[in-house]
Amino acid sequence: MALDKPQVHRSGPLKQTNKEHKTGRHRSKGSVSLANKGKISLKAATKRNKRELNRDQRRHQATQIRQKKREEVLVKKRSLGGLELAPFLVAVIPLHREFDPTTALSILMQCDEEASVKTSPSGVKHICIPRFKKRFSFVVPANDNELDVLDTLKVADTVLFLLSSINGTEYPEEIVDKWGNKILMSSLAQGLPTPVVALTDLDSIAPKKRQEFKQSVQKIVTKWLPDEKLLVLDKNIDAINILRKIGNQKRKPVLYRDKRPYLYGEELVYEPDSEDGNGTLKVTGYLKGDVLSVNQLIHIPGLGDFQMNQIDSAPDPNKIEKTRNSEENAMETGISMPIKVLEKCDPTKQELLISENVPDPMEAEQTWPTNEELVEAEKEHRQNKLKNKPKGWSDYQAAWIPDADDQILGDNEDNDDGDDDDDDNDFMDADSEEKSYYSDAEDNERDFDTVTESEMAPNDDKYDQELDLNAEKEELEKMKAAKTDLTFPDEIDTPLNITARERFQKYRGLESFRTSPWDPKQNLPSDYSRIFWFKNFNAARKNILKQQEDKSGALPGWYITVHIKNVSQLMWSAFEKTKSPVVLMGLYPHEQKMSIINVVLRRTQNHGYPIKSKERLIFQCGFRRFANNPIFSQHTNGHKHKFERFFHPDSTVVATFYAPVQFPPAPVLCYKEVLGTLILVATGNVMSCDPDRLIIKRAVLSGHPLKIYKKSAIIRFMFFNREDIAYFKSCTLRTKMGRTGHIKEPLGTHGHMKCVFDGQLQSQDTVLLNLYKRVYPKWTYESLIVSCANNEMETS
Template sequence: MGQKHNLKKQHKAFKARHATKGSIKAANKGRIEQSEGIAKKHVMTKLERRNLKTQARATKMSALAEKNKIFDGRNGVPRNVAIIPLTGDIDSVKVAEQLSTSLEAVQSNEGAGILSIPKFRQKLRLFIPKFQDFYQIMDAARGADFVLFVLSATEEIKDYGEQIIRCITSQGVSTSFGTIWNLQESLGTQLKEKQVVSSLTSWFTHFFPSEKLYNLENDSENKIIGRLLCQRTPKGIHWRDSKAYIIPEQMEVDSNNNIVLIGSVRGKSLSPSQFMFIQGYGDYKIAKIELLHGGNGNAGTSENAGMDVDMETDMDDDQKAIVSTEFSRLLPAEEAIEIHEDVNEHMEGRGIRVDGHADVTSLVEAKAEDNMIKQSRKLPEGTSSYQAAWFIEGEDYESDEDANILTDEEGELVAAEDNEMEDDNNMESESESGDEEMELESHREHDIEREAKDDLEFPDEIELDPMVPASKRLARYRGVRSIRHTDWDAREYDQRMPEEYPRLFRPGNLIAKGNYIVKNLGFSDVVSLGSKIKIYLETNDTNVRTATEEPSLLLNNGQLIAAYSLLPGEEKLGFVNTTITMDSEVMEPIKSKQPILIQYGPRRMLINPLYSQGGNSDNDVYKFFRFIHPGRTAVVTFIGPVSLTNAPVVYYRHDPENTIERKIIGAGSVQDSDADRIIVKTAILTGLPVKIHRKLITIKHMFFSRKDVEYFMQVPLFTKLGAQGFIKECLGTHGLFKATFDKKIKSEDTIAMALYKRVWPKRAVQV
């Protein structure tokens, strides 16, 4: 056994309780040490915590009392209740009668459809939209304080009923209740009743987890529903309550052909300088507001009854600059933006544009080629400039095979014999044109499915016709080295630019713009919340006057017509960019520019949307989607009235043959109104490597002529396996070329070239 070494000197261990300056400096690695300076947090005592909870409870109770204030008293606003049936066997009129009987309601003399409830000192207004009128149901649910869904105990809820409740929840809904109709009369036994109630409750709580179902045939539960309608505070809809709106009690036309609406101000205070939007009709300018009596809001009092408020309100210069005094969809001509002229359009013989500039190399080669043409020499096809130097000047050299070749209107080559037979076949082609149109119509759906499948497997890839020059077919496209960093001028002139584009409204940041408008307009005490008013709207629309002459539309049939105020600028046209997330029930892709219905805020439009990628880009350039596939998210762009709030958006399928059912496609919200958003369509050309020599590759089947290769020479190349390269030189006359890449290419790789062009949205149509 070895002996333990005991002669080694043992140094005293460093036992300092604090780190040295050197160790601190090494740990900081050059960073400057800063003192935290955090004060010791005060620990609240039990009494302080109890006092804090009491204050929070008092604040909430005060806020609820303030919200319910507009419903109380003699001048209180009626509570709007929409009765929505989900099956066709439900009689909504009997549901309303049962509800009014349980509440011991009496007809009020303030207007048709308004019920007075003496027991709770409240007023209710019941709206009964038709089950077969989808738009009427959506409008009623959007403007109501309470939504009463009625489920049948005997009839199963079908797709149409499910679409109703799904669309209502997507557009935003206030306080909702669920009721069951025909439970005891149809079933009888308690066991069956429990089974039906359990099944319907499971279905209803999927959409409203915190709500329960009430039996309308049970007196006690019927009274509970009535008490909740009279005493509960409606939670409201955020986008709706952020503006002033009116549910008219009367609608008429005065001697000056102005629409006259009588109703109470809801949401926010109303300014006479605003425009009003009547759902189903359009935008109108306020001519005058007559205050009938003040409501229970902060500023309205009964002493102001009979006061007239017109457009001549006291506003400073900044407010007048915000408010538009003339109704116009577009900005004035003097405020239109300047469109930049495309200098490269006037350059003859230019090559393809790369990052906004014409290809100088192609331009020089084109000028040299023009000089050779001026020398009046005809050379055989495929002769290079080196070979042309050996031919004798002044003599023509033509191939006899090309003597019978002609060029048609599209630039394609056709034989002379075919050209002579064209006149003989004109009559036959005209007779067959009708059959071809029918055949194309029958195969339209099949073609869309095939295009969607190809777009999913080979996105943005196109095939060139060998007989059509690529420079002609892709004349509007340009090359881009990086779509995220390219300097693309948003206001560059384009032949397909909409005529109204320079005069479109450009609000910029929606949140900042909305806050600025509300802060500087001073809506405070013009017409306060809860005040009953008579509002005059300027119009020459005969359809609205005809509708007002039929009070059954508004009063007898239970249709809810709401008039919403617009923030200054919301009557203008602009780019409307909204997000869309495909509904889980939609299993087929939707093609871009295919007509769909959109509902954002109070508006409902028929649009031909452009789908593009989401996110934020520094250069405001976004990729265009030919299809939006199930489960994906995109941005929808169209030209229409802008929205300065992030209102919810619902998309419906447009079917002109079926005007009753509307199938939901997806939902989203308003993103912005950026008119400088550049949506670019991508076209990817692909080729195959023929010969590989290290990083020098010979490529075929991308182009079919030498001129096309020279035209697109400056556009960068890439492969599907991640290599980057560029065209080095042309080979022959059939579109072959050599290219170099930054790494070795595999034989199974595919060579590609991406080209881009800007696409423009179309104007929406009001529905």
């Protein structure tokens, strides 16, 4: 009997195939355990041997952590406003320009019969409330200068916003006017201290409508300060409630100043020196923030950076002696106390005021021509000029003929370095009827002109005399260029009067903008030798902040006198006339040195017009205020960042410029001067201090297909001679519809060329050639000292 053959199962085409487990670029846990063969790392063994906490122990640990945080908050809260500590500095700011806060301030000063009130020489009103065991200092900045208001808010502990019911009797929306909106917007962007909002003159509203009026005002306040409740300030009991809230509320942190020493000058004494035009400025006030060392530098907005001679512990004239006859001895304790010198400067440890690096012109010089070589080169140069001498010219006249190559290169240098190719001639013309971001702004401008003409018809001649026609034309040309830049980004017409290889000799082609290498140290401008570099900016910042913890000097809360040396007598006399507040801010090491600063800016809704790159703007970077001409670039990840010709509305860019080092966090306010007023056009913060940031400018040359084949095409209008096509033959071509190709060969001598692509082109497609070069900011830093105090900000 024959045995049957064993059956073998063979899988068919419908067999199920399971996906393998994807572990990514790392090894799976199983492969790692097989490779270790049972061995355990020291870190894992130590972690396993750590004693685990049971339920009660975890609850106890959480209680300890919560108690520690509570104690830290209480220590921070009790470090301000006590009888033995620095008082609360309250900035009183009305949100309507016509509102006089004198009446409201007098209610606060007279709310308690037992309170002690005194006014310092700078106008700061001090009040001590025995029932609260608290001290308060009130300062009212001038409402005719918003810069002074912002400087006061930099050092204020609390800001008291005042609203008057009289200003909003008919329409509650008018209770905060245009000036108040400017203050709120600027202060919020700068970093607002702890706010309190009070409503006065509520008696002017009918009793039946007061509650409704308060609710409508509360809605207006909530738009700006969502967490603040509206208070009333009409009676003494209302003032006591406000003082109680100021003394007990949670302090709002202001990060850019809390880790720095700062001081509001209450007493100012200037002692001129007999030798030169400088002198010593003595600023007395309560130190807050961090420890102030006499060897560090300080900055005063409107005056500049200075060194200190010494720091004295001045007697506190607002301190109350704890005796039975407190009324008689109030405000007199510190008068008889002697002045004690806390610290004197050490020239070996003191920070220097050096802001720029002095470059060595002989650095990196390899060879130097001899006298014989110079004579021979000059002789050869003259012979070449005499050969090309025009007929009838003398040798002397021929010596003044400029070299053609030098002239062409010089023109190109000016165009490339100055970025003059951003003008309208380099952009393709756009349709004038096409809508853009700026159409609404143009309509508003036309409406404004129409209303003005109807209202000012009898004074047309006077109106025309005040109008700057050249500025109007420049603004119109800039708007047209910005509109074209939105429609055709970075597209430039190839010039006809000069070859493309000479016009774009500083540009290069990149295979990939993201991954292609670019050396950040290549072909740096001469201004880069004047700045200071950080090997690692973030690491340097951490080390400096760590060193500040062990610093010795005057402690926060002390009433001290700072002796500032080498203050110009002319500068101080001009600053005194402005009646601006003296605000003293301590500087970290290296913050007086010039470098490249990169700040992130976001456009506001106040100015709907484009801002051109390298246009003069005014910056308030942290505690500094200066003018500069920044260049803009995209705020993107990666190693290279594309240059932006315009800062368009509703956009975010990175502005790069030369400025003193500023360690973040630091808020940035950007203003533009228009007709003598400052308009807040952008806000942001400091990103980094990095001279190696690559800002790459792109120039796009466009061509159009003349004949289209299967995968090749004849392109014209990109170049106009055969030599340019051979020069740019290695660059990659791209089209607006996504095709990629390269130049195969030129055709004829008038700029036609045969190109090969990865697919067939369409007749309406456009061929593009992308060229890139690195751009740098110009040294246009201008510190605004004294003169900026008379400017007025405008935010609408």
